[in-house]
Amino acid sequence: MPEGTPNVVPETTADAPSEPRPRRRGRTTLIVATAAVLGLVAGTCAGFLVQAHRAPTRLPSLSQPVLTQAKGPGPEPLSAAQDHRVKTNGDLRKLLLTRPKGTKEGHWAGNDGWMDLPEYADNYEKPAKVFPDLISDEFRRAAVVGWDEGSTYTVEIRLVQFHQEETLKAGEYADSGYYWAEKEGGTRSWSVxxxxxxxxxxxxxxxxxxxxxxxxxxxxxxxxxxxxxEIWVYGTKQISKDKIMDLAKRQVGRL
Structure with a gap:
């Protein structure tokens, strides 16, 4: 190609679709499949005839050696500090970060630190649509804490718990948070x-x-x-990475 000539991508014609379509199953494929089935039936019949002329094979004894049970005490149960269920089945509000001194409690932070299903659904743009989804997703409860740092910043932290009888919904809701956060323009992100x-x-x-x-x-x-x-910080000034990361690391450390 002569120097200075731009690279040109050929236009896609109507006869050359941009995405290949799945190939149809032809008559040849059906014939081969039918022959394979017939061959399988014939082979099975021949196998039965050969087996019928063989002497019976002696089966092994059904009795098995008895396994002796290990002596000594069984494993000790997990302590409350080690058992995650003990921690999360109690008062979920105790796992939230404590509101810092000198800050004002957010009047929107639930009812006595709790947020029931209608209140939680009301945080979405379409509560009427989210409400039945939360029911089917086995929403159990949500604990919340929030505060105002002067007139500059507002912080809200939610711990949303699911029954998880069928699927791991907590992970799915975190994935949803990642998805919507990354869709906003001018966004920077870091692993916690x-x-x-x-x-x-x-x-x-x-x-x-x-x-x-x-x-x-x-x-x-x-x-x-x-x-x-879920952690949310709003402010009339730019929010630093250190601020949101500090909240996230400390809250994760309490779970």
């Missing part, structure tokens, strides 16, 4: 230490409305066992 796939996000582009200050946001999502962790 101490988690399998937990992530923290800082959105560098503020939400703007006439008559209001620009609103910046950051969030973190992770899960452990039957609990999905």
């Amino acid at each position: 230490p101490g988690t399998e796939d937990g992530m923290a996000y800082v959105h560098t582009r503020p939400e703007t409305k006439p008559g209001y200050y620009p609103m910046y946001s950051a969030e973190a999502h992770a899960w452990r066992g039957d609990i999905a962790m």
